[in-house]
Amino acid sequence: MNRATQWIHAWLLLLPAAALLALFTHYPAVANLWHSFFSTPKGARPAVFVGLDNYRNLVDDPIFWQAFANNLWYALGTIPTSIAIAIAMAVWVNDRLPGRGFLRLAYFTPTVLPMIAVANIWLFFFTPEYGLLEQVTGALGFASHNWLGSKETALPALMVVTIWKEAGFFMIFYLAALQSMSPHLAEAAAIEGASRWYFFRRVTLPLLMPTTLFVLVNAVINAFRLVDHVFVMTRGGPDSATTLLLYYVYEIGFRFWDSAYAAALTMVLLALLAVVALAQFFFLDRKVHYQ
Amino acid sequence: MSASATVHEPRGAGRALESVAAWTLGVLWILPLAYAVWTAFHPAEFSTRFVPGAPLTLDNFVKAWNAAPFARYFVNTVVLVTTILAAQLVLVTLAAYAFARYRFPGDDVAFALVLVQLMIMPDVLIVENYRTMTVLGIKDTILSIGLPYMASAFGIFLLRQTFKTVPRELDEAARVEGCSSLQTLWKVYVPLAKPTYVAYALVSVSYHWNNFLWPLIITESVESRPVTVGLQVFASTDQGIDWSIITAATLLTTGPLLVAFLLFQRQFVQSFMRAGIK
Numbered sequence: 019m020n021r022a023t024q025w026i027h028a029w030l031l032l033l034p035a036a037a038l039l040a041l042f043t044h045y046p047a048v049a050n051l052w053h054s055f056f057s058t059p060k061g062a063r064p065a066v067f068v069g070l071d072n073y074r075n076l077v078d079d080p081i082f083w084q085a086f087a088n089n090l091w092y093a094l095g096t097i098p099t100s101i102a103i104a105i106a107m108a109v110w111v112n113d114r115l116p117g118r119g120f121l122r123l124a125y126f127t128p129t130v131l132p133m134i135a136v137a138n139i140w141l142f143f144f145t146p147e148y149g150l151l152e153q154v155t156g157a158l159g160f161a162s163h164n165w166l167g168s169k170e171t172a173l174p175a176l177m178v179v180t181i182w183k184e185a186g187f188f189m190i191f192y193l194a195a196l197q198s199m200s201p202h203l204a205e206a207a208a209i210e211g212a213s214r215w216y217f218f219r220r221v222t223l224p225l226l227m228p229t230t231l232f233v234l235v236n237a238v239i240n241a242f243r244l245v246d247h248v249f250v251m252t253r254g255g256p257d258s259a260t261t262l263l264l265y266y267v268y269e270i271g272f273r274f275w276d277s278a279y280a281a282a283l284t285m286v287l288l289a290l291l292a293v294v295a296l297a298q299f300f301f302l303d304r305k306v307h308y309q
Numbered sequence: 310m311s312a313s314a315t316v317h318e319p320r321g322a323g324r325a326l327e328s329v330a331a332w333t334l335g336v337l338w339i340l341p342l343a344y345a346v347w348t349a350f351h352p353a354e355f356s357t358r359f360v361p362g363a364p365l366t367l368d369n370f371v372k373a374w375n376a377a378p379f380a381r382y383f384v385n386t387v388v389l390v391t392t393i394l395a396a397q398l399v400l401v402t403l404a405a406y407a408f409a410r411y412r413f414p415g416d417d418v419a420f421a422l423v424l425v426q427l428m429i430m431p432d433v434l435i436v437e438n439y440r441t442m443t444v445l446g447i448k449d450t451i452l453s454i455g456l457p458y459m460a461s462a463f464g465i466f467l468l469r470q471t472f473k474t475v476p477r478e479l480d481e482a483a484r485v486e487g488c489s490s491l492q493t494l495w496k497v498y499v500p501l502a503k504p505t506y507v508a509y510a511l512v513s514v515s516y517h518w519n520n521f522l523w524p525l526i527i528t529e530s531v532e533s534r535p536v537t538v539g540l541q542v543f544a545s546t547d548q549g550i551d552w553s554i555i556t557a558a559t560l561l562t563t564g565p566l567l568v569a570f571l572l573f574q575r576q577f578v579q580s581f582m583r584a585g586i587k
Contacts, residue, residue, distance in 0.1 A: 042457035
């Protein structure tokens with residue numbers, strides 16, 4: 019096959035996927051930027067160029083800043099904890115503890131269920147007065163508390179659900195990494211008389227670093243991408259205490275139908291994701307690989 | 310595994326302590342689900358009273374099933390996940406083959422452009438994609454839910470890695486036999502990548518069975534809504550629906566996936582592992 023035919027073949031093979039990717043990933047990302055410089059068309063009034071007006075509104079919008087802060091706290095509150103729990107889960111399931119079949123099932127099941135469904139279950143769990151949590155705290159003599167209805171506890175309650183849902187998912191990646199680790203390492207450490215904890219800290223954990231990077235990137239993306247539980251449990255309330263960025267995009271774009279402002283908000287999300295991508299590419303990738 | 314590989318497994322008191330911790334976590338993790346199952350299978354007055362002999366009932370499921378068009382939602386979801394998966398398998402196979410076995414001008418740039426989707430998923434491009442669907446005139450159809458996900462960067466990446474491990478000799482042998490590019494792909498590469506296809510299919514099906522935000526936005530009628538959106542519409546209408554029924558509906562919508570998961574637990578876990586380590 020000569021080179022020109024080969025090129026044509028390659029491009030023909032790529033064409034269907036490339037066309038759909040261009041239409042639903044590349045074009046919308048660029049169009050989004052473009053539309054964020056225009057006003058939202060209303061009735062007979064078409065969209066007009068407004069320059070940076072949408073971004074100025076953004077800077078002056080306290081709910082945006084609240085959503086931004088909420089999202090950062092949410093990421094900070096869920097990611098390290100899920101990763102730590104995931105590592106513990108993986109180590110336990112990998113060891114021959116009694117009943118590891120059940121444990122693996124218990125840890126992993128939340129992962130296959132829809133967020134929208136588990137959020138409904140947790141909603142009932144947190145319900146004032148008859149929810150399970152209230153029953154337990156009531157029996158222990160604590161005062162009744164509306165977990166999802168008060169500003170201090172609503173976001174942490176959502177974080178609990180996220181950690182519960184994601185830890186088992188991340189466990190899988192650690193489990194795969196642990197299983198591919200050479201048993202000679204453990205043998206050598208045993209001959210040297212290293213304790214289990216020392217071995218974990220000095221051998222296992224460093225060797226899990228590439229996995230941790232992979233999981234970290236996924237966790238950060240999910241923290242900005244997955245807002246289904248907000249719809250079920252709090253609808254962003256009380257008083258915007260649980261409004262995450264993507265949920266705010268939804269509210270502005272599809273409840274208030276202000277598509278131009280929603281486009282500006284989306285740009286913030288895209289910028290955050292771009293930072294994650296660049297950080298992974300330029301910084302983390304070089305630091306964690308041992309090969 | 311040999312005994313030497315287990316030297317760093319916990320022993321004695323440490324083992325007991327870690328077992329207790331592992332089991333506590335396991336019970337905590339399963340508790341919300343156990344609780345949902347209890348509530349769904351008992352009459353409303355027992356929904357938070359855990360009496361051992363409480364009567365079992367399927368009433369909640371019957372009421373939930375009759376209160377909303379769940380049958381239709383199920384059909385929609387099944388059509389949705391099969392359409393997406395079918396399209397993905399074809400598109401992803403062709404593109405992965407091109408990236409794995411062809412050198413052409415701009416291949417690196419093209420591959421980088423594909424990987425962009427790993428970061429910027431269709432889930433965050435809802436505003437523009439809604440606009441596009443409006444222009445195309447296909448809003449509120451199952452096709453419009455699936456289209457943005459059909460060219461999957463994750464799938465292309467996963468399959469490209471697998472195709473690259475296929476020995477060149479097999480490829481060349483097929484060519485000598487007179488196979489064209491597509492025939493080689495079909496007869497050599499696809500059969501060898503079967504485990505990857507299974508892994509990818511399971512990940513894709515569970516992702517799209519569970520997807521919510523984009524379907525919520527792009528659908529507005531019973532005819533196109535998947536179960537996740539149907540469940541939310543059902544659970545958020547405050548017409549004095551009691552918790553037992555909502556919980557039953559919740560289990561109903563997750564039922565098929567949960568049963569499949571319990572039956573094929575090992576394959577599921579291994580598939581997610583395979584998909585993750587590539």
